[in-house]
Amino acid sequence: MKKGEKMKYTYYQLGIMAAVVSFLGFVVENIWLAMTKGYINNRNMNAPFLLGYGLLILFMYAVFGTPAAFKMFTKEKVRWKRYLLYFLCSFAVVCVGEIVLGIAVEALCHIEYWNYSNIPMHITKYTSIPTSTAFAAMITILMGNVFPVLMDGICRINTQWAKIICAVLWIVMVADFFISFGHMIKAKNFYLKWKIFLRAKK
Numbered sequence: 109m110k111k112g113e114k115m116k117y118t119y120y121q122l123g124i125m126a127a128v129v130s131f132l133g134f135v136v137e138n139i140w141l142a143m144t145k146g147y148i149n150n151r152n153m154n155a156p157f158l159l160g161y162g163l164l165i166l167f168m169y170a171v172f173g174t175p176a177a178f179k180m181f182t183k184e185k186v187r188w189k190r191y192l193l194y195f196l197c198s199f200a201v202v203c204v205g206e207i208v209l210g211i212a213v214e215a216l217c218h219i220e221y222w223n224y225s226n227i228p229m230h231i232t233k234y235t236s237i238p239t240s241t242a243f244a245a246m247i248t249i250l251m252g253n254v255f256p257v258l259m260d261g262i263c264r265i266n267t268q269w270a271k272i273i274c275a276v277l278w279i280v281m282v283a284d285f286f287i288s289f290g291h292m293i294k295a296k297n298f299y300l301k302w303k304i305f306l307r308a309k310k
Contacts, residue, residue: 117259117263118267118270120270120271120273120274121259121265121270122166122169123274123277123278124265124277125258125259125262127157127162127278127281128162128262129161129164129165129250130157130158130160130161130162130281131157133160133162134151134153134157134161136246137151137158142306146305146306146307147305148303148306149302149304150300150302150303152289152299152300153284153285153288153299154287154288154301155281155284157280157281157284159281159282159285162281165247165255168251169251169255172251174194174255175187175190175191175251175252176190176256178193194248194252195244195248198247198248199240199241201247202235203235206240207231207232207234209221209234210222210232210235211234213292216289216292217289217297218296219292219296219297219298220233222234224236224239227239
């Protein structure tokens with residue numbers, strides 16, 4: 109964003125978007141669990157929001173913008189090159205983010221939040237080239253194709269209602285984040301409230 113340029117979206121609109129993405133993160137992780145483990149669970153939270161996903165999208169928008177309005181490569185006009193560069197930036201952010209988060213959770217909660225050691229081309233146990241590639245692709249597609257459409261819909265919400273919705277969602281997400289991680293730090297274990305098996309246990 110150039111100096112003096114007005115932000116395209118308000119903080120309230122972006123806050124709602126972050127909540128939507130946090131919910132989608134919860135859904136995506138449970139879809140992955142359902143496909144690989146045969147069950148779904150609360151993903152260590154009480155509410156169906158994974159705040160890290162929403163914060164990641166806010167970070168990507170603030171630092172890089174979208175593939176169509178890429179802040180770091182404003183002179184690049186070729187569409188596929190802009191998407192490729194955005195993908196590479198997303199890949200780097202995911203790698204660094206997963207390593208930092210993995211180390212922080214293990215230090216605070218004394219649990220291994222995840223371990224990619226059994227995945228080929230892993231970079232430490234917290235990240236790997238295949239997983240970071242998948243996440244970076246999802247981020248690039250989301251920011252390039254889904255983000256603008258969702259934001260158009262959010263922008264149609266009445267300003268006062270947008271403020272109320274944003275405030276309520278963020279109070280719920282932040283409070284739940286601290287309550288849930290507080291439990292994990294105290295118990296030194298995962299916060300499992302519910303677990304539903306979708307196929308018979310072997």
